[in-house]
Amino acid sequence: MLTRLESCTVHDPINGVDGARGDVWIEDGRIVAAPADGRAAAQTLDMGGRVVMPGGIDLHSHIGGGKVNIARMLLPEEHRAHRQAGGNGHRCGSGHASPSTFTTGYAYARMGYTAAFEPAMLPANARQAHQEMADIPLLDKGAYVLLGNDDLFLDLLAEGAGPDAVADYVAWTLHATQALAVKIVNPGGIAAFKFNGRKLDLDEQGPHWGITPRTILTTLADALDRLGVPHPIHVHGCNLGVPGNDATTLATIAAMEGRRIHLTHLQFHSYGKEGRHRFSSAAPAIAELVNKSPNVSLDVGQVMFGQTVTASGDTMSQVRNARFAHPKKWVGMDIECEAGCGVVPFRYRDRNFVHALQWAIGLELFLAIEDPWRIALTTDHPNGAPFTTYPHLVRLLMDRSFRNDMLARLPKAVREATALGSMTREYTLQEIAIVTRAGPARLLGIDQHYGHLGPGAMADIAVYEDHEDRERMFAQPALVMKNGRVVARDGVVCEPGTRGATHVVRPGHDRAIERRVARFFEDYRDMRLTSFRLAEEEILDGGRGQLVVHACRGAGP
Amino acid sequence: MGGLTLTLRERVRLPVDMAPVLPELLAGLSAQEIGKLELQCGNRRVPLGELFEVAAGDPQRLVIRDTCPALERIGAGMKGGAIAVEGDAGALPGLGMKGGSIEVAGAAGAFAGSEMSGGVIRVAGDAAGFVGAAQAGGRFGMTGGAVLVGGDLGDRAGDRMRRGLVLGGSAGLHAGSRMIGGTILVRGTCSTLPGVGMKRGTLILGGTAAAPATFADNGVHELGWLALLERHLAGLGLRGMFPSRRVRRLTGDLAAGGKGEILVAA
Numbered sequence A: 001m002l003t004r005l006e007s008c009t010v011h012d013p014i015n016g017v018d019g020a021r022g023d024v025w026i027e028d029g030r031i032v033a034a035p036a037d038g039r040a041a042a043q044t045l046d047m048g049g050r051v052v053m054p055g056g057i058d059l060h061s062h063i064g065g066g067k068v069n070i071a072r073m074l075l076p077e078e079h080r081a082h083r084q085a086g087g088n089g090h091r092c093g094s095g096h097a098s099p100s101t102f103t104t105g106y107a108y109a110r111m112g113y114t115a116a117f118e119p120a121m122l123p124a125n126a127r128q129a130h131q132e133m134a135d136i137p138l139l140d141k142g143a144y145v146l147l148g149n150d151d152l153f154l155d156l157l158a159e160g161a162g163p164d165a166v167a168d169y170v171a172w173t174l175h176a177t178q179a180l181a182v183k184i185v186n187p188g189g190i191a192a193f194k195f196n197g198r199k200l201d202l203d204e205q206g207p208h209w210g211i212t213p214r215t216i217l218t219t220l221a222d223a224l225d226r227l228g229v230p231h232p233i234h235v236h237g238c239n240l241g242v243p244g245n246d247a248t249t250l251a252t253i254a255a256m257e258g259r260r261i262h263l264t265h266l267q268f269h270s271y272g273k274e275g276r277h278r279f280s281s282a283a284p285a286i287a288e289l290v291n292k293s294p295n296v297s298l299d300v301g302q303v304m305f306g307q308t309v310t311a312s313g314d315t316m317s318q319v320r321n322a323r324f325a326h327p328k329k330w331v332g333m334d335i336e337c338e339a340g341c342g343v344v345p346f347r348y349r350d351r352n353f354v355h356a357l358q359w360a361i362g363l364e365l366f367l368a369i370e371d372p373w374r375i376a377l378t379t380d381h382p383n384g385a386p387f388t389t390y391p392h393l394v395r396l397l398m399d400r401s402f403r404n405d406m407l408a409r410l411p412k413a414v415r416e417a418t419a420l421g422s423m424t425r426e427y428t429l430q431e432i433a434i435v436t437r438a439g440p441a442r443l444l445g446i447d448q449h450y451g452h453l454g455p456g457a458m459a460d461i462a463v464y465e466d467h468e469d470r471e472r473m474f475a476q477p478a479l480v481m482k483n484g485r486v487v488a489r490d491g492v493v494c495e496p497g498t499r500g501a502t503h504v505v506r507p508g509h510d511r512a513i514e515r516r517v518a519r520f521f522e523d524y525r526d527m528r529l530t531s532f533r534l535a536e537e538e539i540l541d542g543g544r545g546q547l548v549v550h551a552c553r554g555a556g557p
Numbered sequence B: 001m002g003g004l005t006l007t008l009r010e011r012v013r014l015p016v017d018m019a020p021v022l023p024e025l026l027a028g029l030s031a032q033e034i035g036k037l038e039l040q041c042g043n044r045r046v047p048l049g050e051l052f053e054v055a056a057g058d059p060q061r062l063v064i065r066d067t068c069p070a071l072e073r074i075g076a077g078m079k080g081g082a083i084a085v086e087g088d089a090g091a092l093p094g095l096g097m098k099g100g101s102i103e104v105a106g107a108a109g110a111f112a113g114s115e116m117s118g119g120v121i122r123v124a125g126d127a128a129g130f131v132g133a134a135q136a137g138g139r140f141g142m143t144g145g146a147v148l149v150g151g152d153l154g155d156r157a158g159d160r161m162r163r164g165l166v167l168g169g170s171a172g173l174h175a176g177s178r179m180i181g182g183t184i185l186v187r188g189t190c191s192t193l194p195g196v197g198m199k200r201g202t203l204i205l206g207g208t209a210a211a212p213a214t215f216a217d218n219g220v221h222e223l224g225w226l227a228l229l230e231r232h233l234a235g236l237g238l239r240g241m242f243p244s245r246r247v248r249r250l251t252g253d254l255a256a257g258g259k260g261e262i263l264v265a266a
C-alpha cells in the first residue's frame, strides 16, 4: 500500500534535508521516492507542516540482560510505586528507572524512538539479554558484547597469540552472542578487581597477566578494525567517576593514536580535582581534544536530578559508590568470571555540589563539542537518569534561557564552578535530529536503512508538533510510525503488539579459533560451548523475531 | 450525622483495591460522586457504586459493612480520620498509613500495618502473617503507631519493624524476625525461632519459647521500664494485657549484632 505523508517539515540530516517542506512516501514498510508515474497514494495523511524526523535511535541504554534484571529485583518498591495496567492490547508493566520490558517499549515509542541498543551484554548472559529484548515491543534493538576483562581474551594476549587469533576470537564471540558491536568496561580493571585491585590506570600492569589497559584497548580496537565491524570499540574507560579522571580520559584518546574509538558516558570521565571540593569540570579540555580528534565519537551519559539506579559492569567503581547508595542497598555480582556487575540505587540531588556539577559537566560537553555527528544524546539509562528524561534534556540543549533558569536554581558554588552560564549555543532542530537519530545510526553503521528518510530506508518516523516548549514537543509526538505503520498518536501507543528486529554483525573469521575456545570451555567453564552459543533460531523464534545483519567492511561471513 | 457508610452488595471473589477509599479522599464528595469513583477489581476498573451501597455521612467516620477478605489495602496511606470495618479485612490493611485509626471487627489479612508510620489499627479477630512487616525489598517494616490484635498473630510478625508496637494473643513462626526496633508484645506463646536475625528491639512473650541458639540468656530480671510500657498500654485502653513484670531476658540475635532482646514472662 502506498502511503503519503503530506505537508511535512522534514529534518533528515543523513540526506542533507534541513527543514524543507515536502511529502514523505511509504510503501511496504519502507520509504520510497515520490512515484514518477503520478500513481496516487492509497492513503494520505496530512501532517499540516509538522516536524518529521526519522524515528529516534538510542545507542546506549541498558534495557536488557543480567544487570537490568538485578536492578529490577533490587528495587521492588520502585515497581510497586510505578504500575501500569494492561488493556487495549497493552501488557501490564511496572518500574521507573528499571522498567519492565513492555513498559520500556511503550515509553520509548511514546517519545518517538524506534530503536534502542543494550550496550553491556555479558557473553554468558546473551541468551537472557536477547530474550528480554525480544519482549520489548515497538523497538529495534541490538547488543554490544562485553570483552576484554575475560580470562580467555587476557590469556590470548599474555601468550602472544597474535592479532589474527584475537580478531578471530572477537568475531567468534560476536557470532555466538548475536551482537552488533563490542564494548569494554574498565579495561583490565574488572579482572584486576578479582585479584583485589581497587584501581587500574591506563599504563598500570594488571595482575596475573601483566597487561596494561592501553594494550587491551588498542588490541581490541585493531581487532574490530581488522574485522571491519562498523561500530568502533565502545569504551567505558578506566577510573569512572573518580575526580581527576580527566587525565586518564585525555591519555586514553591519545593512546588510540588515530584508531577509532567511541567513548561512552563521557560525562562520567570528565572530572578534574580542582577547587575546594576537589571536584571540578574538565569538560573544556576534553571537548577541545575531542574536537581535534576526528577518530573519536561519544555519548554523554547526562545526569538528571531524581531517583534512579546505576547498573554497571564496572565492579570496581560500584564498590566505590556503594556507600552513596540511596536507598541504602546494593548488589555486586560476578557471572562466569567474564566481567563484573554492580547495581547501586542512586538519587541525584540538585542541592548536592557534586551531583549538580555532574549535571553541568554533561551539558558543557554537549555544548562544547562541535560536531554533532560524533556525539549522541544519552543519559546512559538508567545510570545518569531514566531515558524518559530525554525531552527535558532536549529542551535544556535547545533553549538557553530555560537552561539558565535551571542553572540559577543550583547552589552558588556550582554556578561558579561551571562555564555553562556563559555558553550561548542552542541546538537547532537539525542538530537534535543528528544527536538523537542520524548520528547514532551512522556511528553504529546501520545508516543504510535506518536513521534517515531517503528511499530504501525503513519507514520508522516520528512527527512532532512544533511547540515552542521543546520538552512538550519531544515528550509527545503527534505520530510515530514503525515499519510504515502508525504505532502511536499524541503520545498514546495504539499498536502495542508491534515487534522490532534484532541488529547483528557477522564478521568473517577463521573458524579454527573455536578449538581454542572449546578447550577453554572444557577446562574452566561450567557452561558447555554448545549451550553457550545462541542459535539464529532463538532470535527468530518462529517468526516472533527478525534479524538484520549489517555488513562488515571488506569481509564476508 | 453518622459516618459515611459503604455496604458491600455481595461478596466479591477478585481482589478489590480499597486504597482510594480514604476519609481524606472522600471529603466533600456527594454519595453519587463517591459511587462513581473507580476501584481496581481484579484486572477491571469498577465503579464503587457497583460494589457498594453508599449512604451519606461524615467521611471522617467511614464505615465499611458486610466486608469480605477480597477487600485489600483498606486504609492504605491514610493520614487521619477513622475507618470501621464491620467484617473481615483483606490483605494489607493500613499499608503505609500515617495517622488515624482502623478498627476491624473480624480478622485481618496478611501485612496488616505493613510499613505504617503512625495511627492505630485494632483487629478484634486474628491477623495473618507479617503484621507491621516490611514489604518485599523494603528496608523497614512499621516505623510508628500500633497494631493491636485481639486474636493471634500469624508468622513473621514485625519482620524488619523499626519502631512502634504490635500486640497479639499468640504468634506464629519467627516473631520479630529481622527486627530493627520497636516492641512486640505477645500475651501467650509463639512458634519456633522467635527473633531470628533481630538487630535491636524488644519481643515480649507471655510463655516459654525456643529461642534460636544465637540468643544469650541473661537470667531473670525485674525490669523497671516495663511499668512505663504498661502505662502506655493503659493509655491505649488496654488493661490486664501484661504477662508479668518479672522476665527472663535473652539478648540476640548475636548473628546480627545482638542488641535485641526477647523477654519471657518468668
Ligand SMILES: [Zn+2]
Residues within 6 Å of the ligand: A060, A062, A119, A120, A265, A380, A383
Ligand atoms: Zn552504560
